[in-house]
Amino acid sequence: MxxxxxxxxxxxxxxxxxxxxxxxxxxxxxxxxxxxxxxxxxxxxxxxxxxxxxxxxxxxxxxxxxxxxxxxxxxxxxxxxxxxxxxxxxxxxxxxxxxxxxxxxxxxxxxxxxxxxxxxxxxxxxxxxxxxxxxxxxxxxxxxxxxxxxxxxxxxxxxxxxxxxxxSRRGYPHMSVPVPVNTHGTLDPPAQLRVGFREEDVDAALATLGETFDINRNDLDRLLREVELQTTIRSHRTLLCEDVMSRDVIYVDAGASVLEARALLLDHNIRTLPVVDTSGRLAGTVGLRELTLAGDDIRQTMSTASTAAADDPALSLLPALTDGRTHAVVIVDDDHFVLGLITQTDLLAAMARMPLLEPETERLEPVGSAPTMLAAE
Structure with missing residues (x-):
């Protein structure tokens, strides 16, 4: 007792x-x-x-x-x-x-x-x-x-x-996270909302329970989707970013010209190009769309990179890679040196083979912490 x-x-x-x-x-x-x-x-x-x-x-x-x-x-x-x-x-x-x-x-x-x-x-x-x-x-x-x-x-x-x-750095008043929208200007729902439960399913569940809950409607939707994601990550927690990432990463120096960056993107048929500073650390990313709006300095148009650690569960990248904007996540070490890169294609290919994977996935030995070059998407 x-x-x-x-x-x-x-x-x-x-x-x-x-x-x-x-x-x-x-x-x-x-x-x-x-x-x-x-x-x-x-x-x-x-x-x-x-x-x-x-x-x-x-x-x-x-x-x-x-x-x-x-x-x-x-x-x-x-x-x-x-x-x-x-x-x-x-x-x-x-x-x-x-x-x-x-x-x-x-x-x-x-x-x-x-x-x-x-x-x-x-x-x-x-x-x-x-x-x-x-x-x-x-x-x-x-x-x-x-x-x-x-x-x-x-x-x-x-x-x-x-x-x-x-x-105290706490958000107030509380602002619900906006519901994902289609970023391509079409009538299709965004990719995240095409499978799994729908809004009408939540309404039906609330009607069945017949109770009032002290939570915003959008927050409830967000919570349930995060539960789905965490369940998926737990079910495949042995598949890590280091198992999926490309290690031969193509990158460009922050001081390089727009023409050099564009040539790398086109020659290697990739959509995301990491930008590193003079010390070799990740500074951001650029793509063809950003470069079309740039002047002579790619630092003026590069975006904040979406990053993860090598030992993060690979499926934890799903929210970023399905948001309609991010095409790749850069894998970095504690000092922000580039270790690898995971594209939408890389993650999709790994998920397609999940039923074939053993509970303990064989680990690949890391090549090193210094960035080298990026695999094609």
């Missing part, structure tokens, strides 16, 4: 949660609530008839700092949800004299109002309830209460959340 308690005590309740994330959330709430109260007290003094900080802000802080990717923790949800709910609560308090009935109506109507305005925020229920049962101090403020202090508290907390997340 004691062992079970120890093993379960600090297990994250949220998917992806870590101890570090929780500690960052604690620090954020400490700073956010503390500064919100301080600013409001400086603005309004210590007038007992004016609540400078309303209790629902504590719950808003939990969402803002602990689960900033939640749809319920986004800016409109925090400001709109709290303010709209408080408005509903004040209106119900003035129309319904019975406290119990007013409390029930206030919370239920607040949920409805937040749902219609797409501002669902759980602390909004507490804002509505406070407006109904807050006592003489809240009642005397009437319809001023939803704006001062509720909306003001919400906006101050949100502003501090923006600053805190930026300083």
């Amino acid at each position: 004691q062992r079970w308690v120890k093993s379960r005590l600090f297990v994250p309740m949220l998917a992806g949660a870590t101890l570090r994330e929780r500690l960052v959330a604690c620090l954020g709430a400490l700073i956010g609530i503390g500064l919100t109260a301080l600013i409001c007290s400086l603005l309004f003094g210590t007038n007992a008839s004016l609540p400078i900080l309303v209790a629902p802000m504590g719950a808003s802080a939990v969402l803002l700092f602990a689960v900033p990717t939640s749809p319920l923790a986004q800016p409109w949800s925090i400001v709109g949800g709290n303010t709209i709910s408080a408005l509903v609560g004040v209106a119900v308090a003035q129309l319904v004299a019975e406290p119990v009935l007013a409390a029930a109506l206030g919370v239920s109507l607040a949920i409805a109002a937040m749902s219609f305005t797409r501002s669902l925020h759980p602390p909004g229920g507490a804002s509505a309830l406070t407006a109904v049962l807050g006592g003489p101090a809240v009642a005397s403020m009437g319809f001023l209460y939803p704006f001062i202090p509720v909306a003001l508290n919400s906006m101050l907390l949100l502003a501090l959340g923006f600053i805190f997340h930026k300083l």
